[in-house]
Amino acid sequence: MSDTADREGSVTVVGTAHISSASVEEVEETIERERPDVVAVELDEGRYRQLQGETPEDLDASDLLRGNTVFQFLAYWMLSYVQTKMGERFDVTPGADMMAAIETAEGFDLDVALVDRDIQTTIQRFWARMTLSEKLRMIGGLAFGVGDSRAAGLVLGIAIGIIAGPIIALFGGSFGVTDALLVRVTGAAVLGIAAGYLLDRLGRGRLTPDGRLFAAIGGGGLLGIGLLLTGIVDTYVEAYLGGFVVNAVGSLALGITAGILVGSVVALFLGLFEDDRPAEGGLDDLSMEELTDTDVVTMMMEEFRQFSPGGAEALIDERDAFIAHKLVALRDAGYHVVAVVGAGHRDGIERYLREPETLPPMEDITGTERGRGIPWFKVIGVVFSIGFIAFFVLLAMAGVRDGFLLRLFAAWFLINAVFAFSLAKLAGARWSSAGVGGAVAWLTSINPMLAPGWFAGYAELRHLRVNVGDISRLNDILSDETRPASDIVSDMFDVPLFRLIMIVAMTNVGSMIATFLFATYVLPMFFAELGGVEAVGREMIRGAQNSADLIWRTIT
Structure with missing residues (x-):
């Protein structure tokens, strides 16, 4: 200078x-x-x-x-x-x-x-x-086309429902969830979602994002409620869908319904503090003069x-x-x-x-910023991990035979490994990378703070180079709106950065699916050996009492 x-x-x-x-x-x-x-x-x-x-x-x-x-x-x-x-x-x-x-x-x-x-x-x-609310609204805006409190409530409701679904599948019988109810809910959910999806597709180009959302939820919801009240498809559901599908879909639908009700209350609460005035202008209204x-x-x-x-x-x-x-x-x-x-x-x-x-x-104004507020995801991860470990420890302390616990753990390991491995391969992972994701999926599933996709991603990066130039390649591919969607997706998978992200995401999705299926299908079969869910609960209480007695004797 x-x-x-x-x-x-x-x-x-x-x-x-x-x-x-x-x-x-x-x-x-x-x-x-x-x-x-x-x-x-x-x-x-x-x-x-x-x-x-x-x-x-x-x-x-x-x-x-x-x-x-x-x-x-x-x-x-x-x-x-x-x-x-x-x-x-x-x-x-x-x-x-x-x-x-x-x-x-x-x-x-x-x-x-x-x-x-x-x-x-x-x-x-x-x-x-x-904030958590703002992130939910942003994700809802990307997923559903609206970014106000309704999106936050919808995303929150779905998240709550995904957690509540396995709980209902395991313990629903204790508070009145019968097989007949699950059959009816499954039929209503499947056909209601199909109707909502069809209405959303038909609304493209004809309705606003808000209009499409209301049409899909309103039309699909009304059909689902009608089927739920009349039960006219119950016979077909029992004939064509197995007990596993009914249990999984029905419990998840009940959980999501309950979650969306909770999310709606949250949305109403957030709406009280939301500025409903429409934003002036927007990207679609820009002129060259406004760009200056x-x-x-x-x-x-x-x-x-x-x-x-x-x-x-x-x-x-x-x-x-x-x-x-x-x-x-x-x-x-x-x-x-x-x-x-x-x-x-x-x-x-x-x-x-x-x-x-x-x-x-x-x-x-430099350096890494810590998140604000309570780290709910970390809290949930710690609680889930403690609960999983406590489940095995209490059953062991109750005197449940080791063979039962070993088979239960093997089933947990196998179902997580199969789904995480399969979806990682589907995303284009190497055999070794998919194997790493599958091998650690059982462990990461008990701690949401970890993810098998991270491990699969690290393994894949031994053979894959990603750089910021991949973003420009992705933009170029997405900008060609004349090509079929299948060709665009295929080309995107040729970009190392996109393939890496998909490997990470799909491995995690596989582990999530496995966790849900294990809770809704595998666990009930094992619980039946001990006399059902209520018997397992009694064994866990007995295990807690035995643990307390052991600790007391050790102290005194």
């Missing part, structure tokens, strides 16, 4: 739209007119290298497979894909404004400064700042701000402060700087430049 001794620095901020050709021209004209010492761009090292066409940076396996990082990656992919689609709409390459700034600076032999925070840090802090006022990614996050202030703070406000820190340091060093940033960041950055004493400490 040039000598800046005894010189007062300055910063000129250019706010651009990342997919606007007018912004490209403004950037080039401003740099040519100002001839600064430094051109600062809203990029981190990784994105800079990608724009320069360098070999994409390999992704760190430990980062990709750890905890919530898959969700963070999907959020990043979503933003990247939407920006790519918007660039196609206006025939401008995303990031053209930043590339123009870099090339113009190089043309005048000016220094370039990268002043944005690392994208992985931003996405991690964005996800961690979101804000960049598309920031505008999307401003919509998120309505229901996730913490997430928007991490994605927008913290980055304003981070970039301003970098610019203030350059100005204080005496450099004349032209800063090229998304227009949505301009006001916040200029405010900090005018009042640098208001900048938050750098350590507060």
Whole structure:
């Protein structure tokens, strides 16, 4: 950089739209007119290298497979894909404004400064700042097309139902769930879901997302209620579906129904605090003129701000402060700087430049952010693990013969291994990777904090290289809407990053299915050997008494 001794620095901020050709021209004209010492761009090292066409940076396996990082990656992919689609709409390459700034600076032999925070840090802090309710609403928005309290209630209800289903299958008889009721519920559930799916498909292109959701739930629900009240398909259900299917589907349907009722109450409660005013504008209403006022990614996050202030703070406000820190340091060093940033960041950055004493400490806006609130997933994982271990220990303390417990454990191991292995192979895993996932599935199933897919993914990465360039390949594949869906999916599996994610996800799904089937079908068969569920309960109570007696004798 040039000598800046005894010189007062300055910063000129250019706010651009990342997919606007007018912004490209403004950037080039401003740099040519100002001839600064430094051109600062809203990029981190990784994105800079990608724009320069360098070999994409390999992704760190430990980062990709750890905890919530898959969700963070999907959020990043979503933003990247939407920006790519918007660039196609206006025939401008995303990031053209930043590339123009870099090339113009190089043309005048000016220094370039990268002043944005690392994208992985931003996405991690964005996800961690979101509350459980906000995450449920975001997932519901992606899955069902609406992102308000109804989606949160629906997603929460389904989650509760998946947990309640096996409990009903095991202990339903103790509180009035008969075989006849399960038969009727199964028929109503199967045909109701089929009707809802058909109505949703028919509503595409004709109804709004809200209309499709109401039509599917309303039509399928009314049919299901009618079948539940009349029982006109009970005979066919008993004739064509076995006892296992009836027990599994019926108990799961009862659980999800109860869960959705709970979720509806939660949705009503959340709705009391929700702003029902429609957002003005939106991505579909954008014109080229409006793109000069804000960049598309920031505008999307401003919509998120309505229901996730913490997430928007991490994605927008913290980055304003981070970039301003970098610019203030350059100005204080005496450099004349032209800063090229998304227009949505301009006001916040200029405010900090005018009042640098208001900048938050750098350590507060960098590094990994811990999630806020009670870590419910961890709590549930610990409770489930303790319950599983207690089940075997109490039966052993009650004097249940070792052969019974050994066969029960072998069945648990086998069903988890088969399903986790099979679905991992279906996703394209190597034999060795699928074998690793299947071998550890029994252990990870008793602790939701772990996942067999992580282990299968680590094994697969010994033979697979993934990098951030895979995201661009996925965007290119998804952008071709003229090809059949089967061809698109097939090509996506050829992208290492997508195949890795699918291997991780499908291995986990296999273990989840196995856990449900074990609870609803295998356990009742073993319990029958001891006299049924009530007899098992008595044995566990006796085991607890024996354990207490043993502990008391040891102490005294």
